[in-house]
Amino acid sequence: MNAPGTGLHPLRLTVTAKALVFGGHSIARRLGKRGIPDWSIAETWECSDVEGAGGVVTAGPLAGRTLRQVTLDHSQELMGAGWSGEYFPVLTKFIDAAGTLPVHLHADDEAARRLEGQPNGKTEAWHILDAAPGATALCGVKAGVTPEQLRAALEAQDFDAVLRRLPVRAGETLYVPGGTPHSFGPDTLIYEIEQTSDIQQHAMRWRMEDGSPVDASEFGSNVDMLMRQVDLESRPDFTPGRGIAVGDGVERCFLCASPYFALERWRAGTAEPLRHSFATAQILTNVGARVRVRSGTWSEELGRAETLLLPAVCGEVEIAGPADVLFGYLPDLDRDVRAPLREAGGPGGVERRARGNTGVV
Template sequence: MSAPGARLYPLRLTVTAKPLVFGGHAIARRLGKSGIPDWSVAETWECSDVTGLSGVVTEGPLTGRSLRQLVADHPGELLGAGRSGRCFPLLTKFIDAAGALPVHLHADDEAARRLEGQANGKTEAWHILAAAPGATALCGVREGVTAGRLRAALQAQDFDAVLRRLPVRAGETIYVPGGTPHSFGPDTLVYEIEQTSDIQQHAMRWRMEDGAAVSDAEFDANLDLLMRQVRLESRPEFTPGLRIAVGDGAERVFLCAGPYFALERWTSAGPVRHAFATARVLSNVGAPVRVRSGDWDGELGRAQTLLLPASCREAELTGPADVLFGYLPDLDRDVRAPLLDAGHSRQVIATLGAVD
């Protein structure tokens, strides 16, 4: 139930900075994000409701309320009509892969419930903000590789023998289903959107928190659980996205879409309006931009994020703007219909992830 008299508005949330061993300084120095520590940062969790790391509102009447509390108190207003849940279902991050991420995977929903005791798994997508020439990613198992061969290669740390290595280019996006082994970096800057979860199984002999060695017994146990969760058939591809003009000098690019989330990138030289029926996570990847929604008016700085509750219904951005909108999609209404109307075929729309 909503608190009496409560009213939602665009929400600024606390951000968690993660000092993992593959990180660097690109989130602050390249994207221009302020307010994070002046040490090597691998990830900033922009909108999180992971247990123990739930974002907290930092301004306005709801200051001090956690995202978890808002989901409980205002499910329809926050998420959208008829929606509810135990937590906010989207997790978004900036990731600086100055070094290579560990090879790992996240369980899908079924494996998470069966093997991890978790309510859901973690399907994710990476939108590439910047990448050095020749940058690559590992994503998915090569066709024809058996489970036994995969296990032996991971044991030997011979990843290229069994995993697909893909070229990485700025502006492209890849939708990565749960159960897909993957890694990216070095020299790669990513915006990631995913299901709210922190479950993962690594195939490395070192810890990503501090680089410390993993014992043989722990390494073997990690591989055993990874092999019970891997989807050998998952082989996703990068896509440049699908474009729609939304006005003079404004463009909307559908980057990825599936049942758990969708992600769009909007660019505009002048003012642009975005109407919505479900919650939007708005992250700025360009110069500071002014955002207006109802009575709320504020600046969104470089690499900063706002959570727009569904009850806001609309946001206006001043130009020039270069922003990302992550959201809970109605695939027919929010993805298929506008893309079909713009002349994109169903076959092409399916390349965005899991839109079938």
């Protein structure tokens, strides 16, 4: 039940930093994020309700409350009228692939429930913030590869024999349905949005936590489970998104959208501020210079690589330019994506399909 009269304001949450073997220093040194440890950091979980790594409100009347508690106690103020759920449904991260990520996949919803005992799977999308010239990613199984060929190649660690290698360019986005084997890096910096989950199956002979070897028995079990969850037909591609002008020097770009999440990038100059109205919670992440954020009577500065969670009850936000920010959210596709695209004079979304999963851009 929602507590009456709480009047939720924008929320700042604690961030979980992950020191994994493929990480580096780009989140702090390229993005300018403060308050993270001064060693190789692979990921920062910006807005998380994953069990054991959930965010905690750092200031205001709800300081000390977990995101899970806020979601349960103020569900419709946070998520919008008619929404109900047991946890916040969207997870966002910065990922620094200074090295190469392990080849892995995440279960889709059906496999997560059937094989992992989890309520949902983990479809995700990567928005490329920076990448070295010639950077590539592995994503999806090549057409015509059989399960037997895939397994043999994974056992031999010959990933290019069976997986698609794609060029990576800053500013593009890749929607990765659950069940799609993938990897990216080195020297690639991304913002990731996904379903709230931490399930994954690896095909590596080393552990990403510390690089220690995985013994033959465990490796075989890992590959067994990966093969039970893999989608051989999922072959997504990068897209530049669809941009529309929404003001004098203000651009809104729809990077990806699906029933699981949507991601937009907004840029504004100084002619007029960025103004955005919304009816569901928005994860606002600053990927540019420090900005001033206003919502109703609330106003604060948001530094580089910092994140705010804007509850649905706020309804609108104004950001003084110059600004370069991301908005991630759980969409009503007709209201939040197709309608604004139609109003801007373009088609109401272009669907990209992969075995029943849809990214709309």
